[in-house]
Amino acid sequence: MSDFPTLLINWYRKNKRLLPWRGEKDPYKIWLSEVMLQQTQVETVIPFYKNWIQRFPDISSVAEASQDEVLKYWEGLGYYSRCRNFHRACQIVINNYDGKIPNQLEDFRKLPGVGDYTAAAVLSFAFGKSTPVIDGNVSRVMSRLVKFSEPVEKGRTVFRKQLEEWIDPENPGEFNQAIMELGSLVCLRNQPHCIKCPVTDFCVGFKSGSPEKYPRKVSRSPIPHKTMAAAVIWNNSKFFIQKRPSNSLLGGLWELPGVEVTNKKSKEHQLVKDIKKCIGFEIQPVNKIGTVQHAYSHFKVTLHGYHCRLINNNLLKNPTKKHGWISSDGISHYPFPRVNHKLFEILQEQNWEQ
DNA sequence: TACACGTGGGC
DNA sequence: TGCCCAAGTGT
Known part of the structure; x- marks a missing residue:
């Protein structure tokens, strides 16, 4: 042997x-x-x-x-x-x-x-x-x-x-x-x-x-579910993206600005309020793009996407290391999380700037 | 030590 | 459909 x-x-x-x-x-x-x-x-x-x-x-x-x-x-x-x-x-x-x-x-x-x-x-x-x-x-x-x-x-x-x-x-x-x-x-x-x-x-x-x-199976606790809203903010044929901080979920990737919504009945209102708080400018939702589902390793998310218009457009004209304005072909140059690509796919079907 | 950290495939 | 998991690492 x-x-x-x-x-x-x-x-x-x-x-x-x-x-x-x-x-x-x-x-x-x-x-x-x-x-x-x-x-x-x-x-x-x-x-x-x-x-x-x-x-x-x-x-x-x-x-x-x-x-x-x-x-x-x-x-x-x-x-x-x-x-x-x-x-x-x-x-x-x-x-x-x-x-x-x-x-x-x-x-x-x-x-x-x-x-x-x-x-x-x-x-x-x-x-x-x-x-x-x-x-x-x-x-x-x-x-x-x-x-x-x-x-x-x-x-x-x-x-x-x-x-x-x-x-x-x-x-x-x-x-x-x-x-x-x-x-x-x-x-x-x-x-x-x-x-x-x-x-x-x-x-x-x-x-x-x-x-x-063998090996012994271990049971796991169920993962939480979040509801979020993301804004596609148009201004001069470009839309707004921001870079996620390193050492966080999806760190270093770029994304559409998004917020977690707790009041499911007024998602748009919360989006407007929190975007202003986090990013510092006012937006106006124009219409809903669609909803996508996504599962991460430790939570699930339902993400509602909204077309938005920038109200006060004298802010954030110039791109920085943390945010930028890109046209639709910029998607192929910046790294985005899968959940944003799911929204982009819906946008594509709707001919972007509609 | 236990939990955060992505995504797609298998059943 | 929903849950489990796959050539792990950092904190």
């Missing part, structure tokens, strides 16, 4: 998917792919990765770009702090590490947006270090292999110890890829395909007869 790493890696070599970053040697591209893949499925990442590499082929091209531009290439991928952090991290590598990605775990791990997973992944894939990765796939596979009965977050230490014993020092990156790929293709969340699994001989969960019971 072969040992665990041999069985796993042999399975991987026969069954691995062809992916744009698979087999890549450039540490920058490996790092980028790992950041894009955080909490995001492979199929979703592929087109974003390709577009990004075309515009930003190396680390200095990222470091030299504006935040607006990198966010535009991240637009639609979600979790935008990943992009802001990666942008900053690239600048740190250029300025503090002579453009060379640090190949020591302690140094690389300090970069913004690099946590335990990404550090272990990049160090093993790009630099051949024997650092085991523990992501969602590995946690699930390991939970079943050792029949771990406690909540999965408590298993990291146990899992890491076992993985450090198993990881192949000759091919640590391939070992890491292999166990993640096994989780992704065979050891599925709801219905593990144990018949296809190369390591059932080692799996206590399989021998128990119900591997799908």
Whole structure:
């Protein structure tokens, strides 16, 4: 009988998917792919990765770009702090590490947006270090292999110890890829395909007869629902947008000014009042554009969009870093959240300035 | 430690 | 339809 790493890696070599970053040697591209893949499925990442590499082929091209531009290439991928952090991290590598990605775990791990997973992944894939990765796939596979009965977050230490014993020092990156790929293709969340699994001989969960019971499922509380109103404020054939503050939801993206409405009967009134309070100028709703629904990770929103006219137009003539007036084609230059694009789609059907 | 942080796909 | 979740990190 072969040992665990041999069985796993042999399975991987026969069954691995062809992916744009698979087999890549450039540490920058490996790092980028790992950041894009955080909490995001492979199929979703592929087109974003390709577009990004075309515009930003190396680390200095990222470091030299504006935040607006990198966010535009991240637009639609979600979790935008990943992009802001990666942008900053690239600048740190250029300025503090002579453009060379640090190949020591302690140094690389300090970069913004690099946590335990990404550090272990990049160090093993790009630099051949024997650092085991523990992501969602590995946690699930390991939970079943050792029949771990406690909540999965408590298993990291146990899992890491076992993985450090198993990881192949000759091919640590391939070992890491292999166990993640096994989780992704065979050891599925709801219905593990144990018949296809190369390591059932080692799996206590399989021998128990119900591997799908691991890891233990946790129940979550329902998420809140908000009602919001957004204004499309027209003035001289352009409409008003503002930049969201960094380190907030959708930080760094641009948006139509919007407010949460608590009195659902007088949304327009509240919009007018709060826009004046937040932005400092008076608007007049002209007509309703439509309503869109959107779900974030921790709340849902119903957003009502209104065409508005600027009443006192001697304000905010000139764009600043925080706000601007753009024509409809400006949408393709500024990064916007998905929920605003949903409104733009309705506007498009209504021929914009109507 | 638990929660904030996006989006699209699966069932 | 509505809920769960996916190659996690920062606070």
